[in-house]
Amino acid sequence: MTVALEINNLEVVYHGAIQALNGLSLQVPEGEIVALLGANGAGKSTTLKAISGFLPLEGGKVTHGTIQVGGADILGTAPHLLVRSGIVQVREGRHVFADMTVEDNLVAATYATVGRPAARRHAFDEVYSYFPILAERRKQNAGYLSGGEQQMLVIGRALVAQPRLILFDEPSLGLAPMIVAEIFEIIRKISREKEVSMLIVEQNATAALRTASYGYVIENGRAVIDGRAEDLVQNKDIREFYLGISEHGADRQDFREAQRRKPVPEWLA
Amino acid sequence: MQIFLEYSALGIAAGGVYALIALGFVVIFKASQTFNFAMGEMMMVSAYVYFMCVVLMGWNWMVGLAVTIAVSVLIALVMERLILRPMLGRPIISLVMVTFGAGIMMRGIASIIWGSDTDQMPSFLSRDPVMLGELFIPGKTARAFAVAVAVVVGLVLYFRYSRAGVALRATAADQTTSFAMGINVHRIFAMTWVIAAISGAISGILMASINSLSPSLGLVALNVLAVVILGGMDSIGGVLVAGLIVGWLEAVTGYLLGSEWRDITPYIAALLVLLTRPHGLFGTKPIERI
Ligand SMILES: Nc1ncnc2c1ncn2[C@@H]1O[C@H](COP(=O)(O)OP(=O)(O)OP(=O)(O)O)[C@@H](O)[C@H]1O
Ligand SMILES: [Mg+2]
Numbered sequence: 294m295t296v297a298l299e300i301n302n303l304e305v306v307y308h309g310a311i312q313a314l315n316g317l318s319l320q321v322p323e324g325e326i327v328a329l330l331g332a333n334g335a336g337k338s339t340t341l342k343a344i345s346g347f348l349p350l351e352g353g354k355v356t357h358g359t360i361q362v363g364g365a366d367i368l369g370t371a372p373h374l375l376v377r378s379g380i381v382q383v384r385e386g387r388h389v390f391a392d393m394t395v396e397d398n399l400v401a402a403t404y405a406t407v408g409r410p411a412a413r414r415h416a417f418d419e420v421y422s423y424f425p426i427l428a429e430r431r432k433q434n435a436g437y438l439s440g441g442e443q444q445m446l447v448i449g450r451a452l453v454a455q456p457r458l459i460l461f462d463e464p465s466l467g468l469a470p471m472i473v474a475e476i477f478e479i480i481r482k483i484s485r486e487k488e489v490s491m492l493i494v495e496q497n498a499t500a501a502l503r504t505a506s507y508g509y510v511i512e513n514g515r516a517v518i519d520g521r522a523e524d525l526v527q528n529k530d531i532r533e534f535y536l537g538i539s540e541h542g543a544d545r546q547d548f549r550e551a552q553r554r555k556p557v558p559e560w561l562a
Numbered sequence: 563m564q565i566f567l568e569y570s571a572l573g574i575a576a577g578g579v580y581a582l583i584a585l586g587f588v589v590i591f592k593a594s595q596t597f598n599f600a601m602g603e604m605m606m607v608s609a610y611v612y613f614m615c616v617v618l619m620g621w622n623w624m625v626g627l628a629v630t631i632a633v634s635v636l637i638a639l640v641m642e643r644l645i646l647r648p649m650l651g652r653p654i655i656s657l658v659m660v661t662f663g664a665g666i667m668m669r670g671i672a673s674i675i676w677g678s679d680t681d682q683m684p685s686f687l688s689r690d691p692v693m694l695g696e697l698f699i700p701g702k703t704a705r706a707f708a709v710a711v712a713v714v715v716g717l718v719l720y721f722r723y724s725r726a727g728v729a730l731r732a733t734a735a736d737q738t739t740s741f742a743m744g745i746n747v748h749r750i751f752a753m754t755w756v757i758a759a760i761s762g763a764i765s766g767i768l769m770a771s772i773n774s775l776s777p778s779l780g781l782v783a784l785n786v787l788a789v790v791i792l793g794g795m796d797s798i799g800g801v802l803v804a805g806l807i808v809g810w811l812e813a814v815t816g817y818l819l820g821s822e823w824r825d826i827t828p829y830i831a832a833l834l835v836l837l838t839r840p841h842g843l844f845g846t847k848p849i850e851r852i
Contacts, residue, residue, distance in 0.1 A: 345742070347741075347742070373744045373745060373747075381742075382742055384739070390732050392735060393735065400728045403725065
């Protein structure tokens with residue numbers, strides 16, 4: 294088994310004071326999907342930003358540990374250069390270019406292939422075949438797409454970037470269950486057909502564990518549980534805290550669902 | 563009526579150059595929300611460089627133009643790299659003050675090198691008047707208009723249809739996401755300064771050809787602020803329409819109300835537009851989905 298992403302003993306501090314990661318280690322095997330679960334503030338997004346090089350933009354710093362992609366150390370590489378090497382982050386909150394057309398959003402993503410051979414037309418056709426609705430909306434401003442369509446568009450942008458590793462931060466955020474299922478289905482399809490490794494951060498553990506082959510639960514900046522997805526689904530703690538299934542029969546699913554679907558204010562996203 | 567039309571045509575013709583100057587402001591503002599108050603001085607220095615090439619060195623006007631654009635781009639890149647980039651992330655007002663200071667410096671240096679009196683620019687523009695039906699338009703003004711509009715339209719089309727244009731709009735909308743798309747945001751900033759340098763060089767030469775050459779040539783750029791506000795700060799296409807409107811307003815109010823109205827009318831118009839359309843005539847309003 295070759296390893297796509299390997300994180301060892303990672304420590305991250307924000308503004309020289311707030312310790313967000315505290316000895317995190319994890320692996321994503323080549324071509325697999327790995328879920329990263331955990332409560333609010335556990336350090337999930339921080340992990341992704343450390344990989345994609347965005348920490349410095351937010352006053353964060355890796356103080357210890359290593360991050361390797363395909364065996365090469367990537368710590369300290371500028372974000373745009375990481376993308377150009379196929380390491381693509383799909384950030385939390387979608388971030389489409391609202392005033393630009395769907396197609397121009399994809400054109401913007403072609404910068405990720407600078408320095409690599411790229412067939413632009415072909416890449417767009419591929420996006421449109423995964424997401425036919427985007428083909429219909431090609432000339433429409435991305436700001437007028439629905440939440441689900443916007444999520445499709447940002448996944449499409451990641452595809453144009455010819456990724457080998459995609460980092461998803463809460464792709465289900467604010468979406469209705471049906472759309473969530475559809476999007477995870479396509480994520481899995483992309484991983485299989487394009488042989489892309491993926492690390493998916495999710496609050497929606499049910500959906501994530503259904504899609505991933507392996508999972509990690511982090512707490513206070515380090516992994517506390519990990520295992521194969523089908524085992525994690527059976528794990529008592531995970532069932533209780535992340536899947537909302539209590540062994541006593543009381544079902545917290547509805548409450549959690551309701552909480553999750555509360556619209557996220559823009560300043561949080 | 564004939565005189566009114568003649569003034570109108572003159573004003574619109576002058577507006578072409580305004581649009582070109584305004585483009586230099588807008589393209590930088592669009593990418594980095596910074597106002598380059600040294601724009602006028604970039605024009606002025608360019609005009610002197612051209613003057614030196616063509617008059618003192620006796621070079622062909624095309625060689626002079628090429629050298630002028632090269633020097634102007636060089637100055638802009640040095641400013642962007644040494645002064646503005648280290649200031650990124652600071653409050654906008656500090657960035658603005660820095661460009662203001664750079665402009666004053668350039669004006670001072672120009673007075674030292676070239677003296678503060680007025681020089682006559684040899685023009686590559688023909689003086690032969692252009693007749694539009696019954697309308698008489700002085701040759702230089704008409705030709706300066708044609709050159710300026712051609713450059714503006716060329717740049718507008720370039721930004722509308724090229725990949726670089728998409729990158730510029732993306733950077734303007736969201737720098738972090740652009741970065742995440744592999745767009746080198748710093749390179750885009752630098753590109754906007756290059757565009758401003760080119761529009762500054764050409765508009766500087768045109769201005770000096772129409773009027774005359776002195777270290778205060780660049781002060782006209784301040785009048786152009788009304789164009790920028792009217793068009794809507796970040797609309798590259800908007801500057802063309804706004805430039806022509808302001809040029810026309812100046813000429814027509816100068817004719818109808820007297821020259822003391824000339825300079826303030828564009829600002830009155832800009833204010834009125836702002837009251838009803840806060841983003842100018844063509845500026846982007848943020849999309850709000852509810
Ligand atoms: N830019 C920042 N500056 C300071 N502290 C930060 C910053 N970003 C995150 N933190 C802190 O680091 C810790 C981990 O945050 P992170 O965003 O990684 O959590 P998360 O697991 O993604 O949570 P959520 O599920 O709410 O998105 C939190 O305590 C948070 O307050
Ligand atoms: Mg998060």
